[in-house]
Amino acid sequence: MGRFLALLLGIAGALLGSQAPGFTLQYMQNLQGRIDELAPIVEEFDANIAQYGYDRERALIECQSAEGLLDALCTAYVSAVERYEMLTAHMAELEAASDLVRPLVLAKTQIEDITLSVYEQFQPAVPATIDGLAYAGGGFAVLWGGASFLFGLLGAMTGGRRYA
Structure with a gap:
């Protein structure tokens, strides 16, 4: 379940991050x-x-x-x-x-x-630039990585129950 939530958060991060170059231009x-x-x-x-x-x-x-x-x-x-x-x-x-x-x-x-x-x-728009793609990847990595770390930490604190 934790891995699935981390993946969803990563996708949300990619969607949010990909908007940064367009917002900056506007x-x-x-x-x-x-x-x-x-x-x-x-x-x-x-x-x-x-x-x-x-x-x-x-x-x-x-x-x-x-x-x-x-x-x-x-x-x-x-x-x-x-x-x-x-x-x-x-x-x-x-x-x-x-x-x-x-x-x-x-x-x-x-x-x-x-x-x-x-x-x-x-x-919001679909990014069609290299920097849009880079920010999408960065947003995914930050939220997915953060969530994966958090769920792994929770698992370790609860005696090895798997959250990630």
């Missing part, structure tokens, strides 16, 4: 859309401050001490610029990783609101 597409949405705002900010001889860093520092209406304007621009810089750095990190490693990088560095947005729209 995440990156969503991320790029958000970067594209912020780019004109940041470009406008950069153009406006350049008219007064400022660079982005100096303007952001000055915005920290702004008051009144200037503070209200600065707050929106600072928020947009900081998010843009964070998103572009995140995209660069994902793009620098190989196709095979990218889902692991995403698992460590994902941005919650983007992940939730992708998850709401994500449709």
